[in-house]
Amino acid sequence: MPYLDIAREAITGSSLNVLKMAAIVIPLMIFVEIFKELNWLDRLTSIMAPITRLIGIPPEGNLPLLSGLIFGISYGSGLIIQSSREGKLTLEDIFLINLFLVMCHSLFEDTLLFAAIGARWVLILILRLIIAISFCSLMSRIYKKRRVYSVTSSNE
Amino acid sequence: MVPFSTIKQGFMNGLKVTWELTKVVVPVYISVTILKYTPVLPWISKHMEPVMKLVGLPGEASLPLVLGYCVNIYAAIGAITPLNLNIKQITIIAAMLLLAHSLPMETAINKKTGVRVTGLVVLRLLVGFAIAVGLNIFI
Numbered sequence: 298m299p300y301l302d303i304a305r306e307a308i309t310g311s312s313l314n315v316l317k318m319a320a321i322v323i324p325l326m327i328f329v330e331i332f333k334e335l336n337w338l339d340r341l342t343s344i345m346a347p348i349t350r351l352i353g354i355p356p357e358g359n360l361p362l363l364s365g366l367i368f369g370i371s372y373g374s375g376l377i378i379q380s381s382r383e384g385k386l387t388l389e390d391i392f393l394i395n396l397f398l399v400m401c402h403s404l405f406e407d408t409l410l411f412a413a414i415g416a417r418w419v420l421i422l423i424l425r426l427i428i429a430i431s432f433c434s435l436m437s438r439i440y441k442k443r444r445v446y447s448v449t450s451s452n453e
Numbered sequence: 454m455v456p457f458s459t460i461k462q463g464f465m466n467g468l469k470v471t472w473e474l475t476k477v478v479v480p481v482y483i484s485v486t487i488l489k490y491t492p493v494l495p496w497i498s499k500h501m502e503p504v505m506k507l508v509g510l511p512g513e514a515s516l517p518l519v520l521g522y523c524v525n526i527y528a529a530i531g532a533i534t535p536l537n538l539n540i541k542q543i544t545i546i547a548a549m550l551l552l553a554h555s556l557p558m559e560t561a562i563n564k565k566t567g568v569r570v571t572g573l574v575v576l577r578l579l580v581g582f583a584i585a586v587g588l589n590i591f592i
Contacts, residue, residue, distance in 0.1 A: 303490050306486050318478065322467050324467070326467035327464055329466075330463030331463065334456070370562055374563065374565060375470040377566045378470055378474075381566070391568055394566075395566060396573065400580065410527070411551065414543055416546075420592075425551060428580055428584070432580075
């Protein structure tokens with residue numbers, strides 16, 4: 298019965314996926330709360346400042362960005378969902394983080410998978426970083442320009 | 454010392470976010486699993502065969518590409534292995550797949566954060582293709 302096999306694959310696969318997410322998201326969120334409690338966010342911000350300034354993402358976006366880069370899009374998005382629930386990120390910030398992460402995420406796992414079959418992974422990794430940084434900084438510049446225009450036009 | 458309430462808060466946030474992601478992941482995972490057993494993916498990949506030439510890949514390489522785009526990287530790698538591609542070709546297909554993969558799942562998750570996602574998907578596919586063309590010429 299192929300339908301039964303498909304159903305079984307869908308159910309076990311999606312449950313495993315959810316369990317894997319819980320196994321990363323819950324410790325990650327606990328870590329984030331501890332991080333905030335100890336005021337380590339400032340330290341992280343100063344380390345990441347050269348890149349985040351270039352791509353126009355505010356300090357509140359550091360943790361989503363970093364966890365997306367390390368663990369993958371779901372986890373970056375999980376932290377975006379949490380931060381936006383706390384009202385810390387604007388829609389523009391959220392778009393920029395998404396823009397960066399779609400090009401460049403899960404740097405260890407995904408890269409390793411292709412390294413294992415012989416791809417020139419260093420080259421690809423560098424290209425992905427360059428692409429993500431360029432698109433993001435371009436988009437943040439467009440946003441900035443648009444904000445300046447909307448301020449000047451409202452003054453008139 | 455970190456107070457227990459901090460850890461509890463983190464745990465609760467983790468549960469809430471896991472639940473939010475579950476609502477996206479489960480339906481998409483089920484749909485993609487069903488899609489995998491329909492003739493849709495082979496059909497798309499058959500129509501993509503001519504495009505493969507533009508990036509220096511053999512026509513058969515369209516199947517792992519479509520599997521990677523629609524399902525995930527593991528499915529793509531499973532389909533790359535029997536093709537006997539050389540290092541250059543593997544690098545090209547790897548670049549395309551690293552820029553765009555698991556599109557139904559990742560796009561649904563992007564959408565959950567509240568942004569418009571059509572542009573993001575198109576951008577991933579186009580940039581992946583452009584990089585592949587470039588790699589085919591320069592490496």
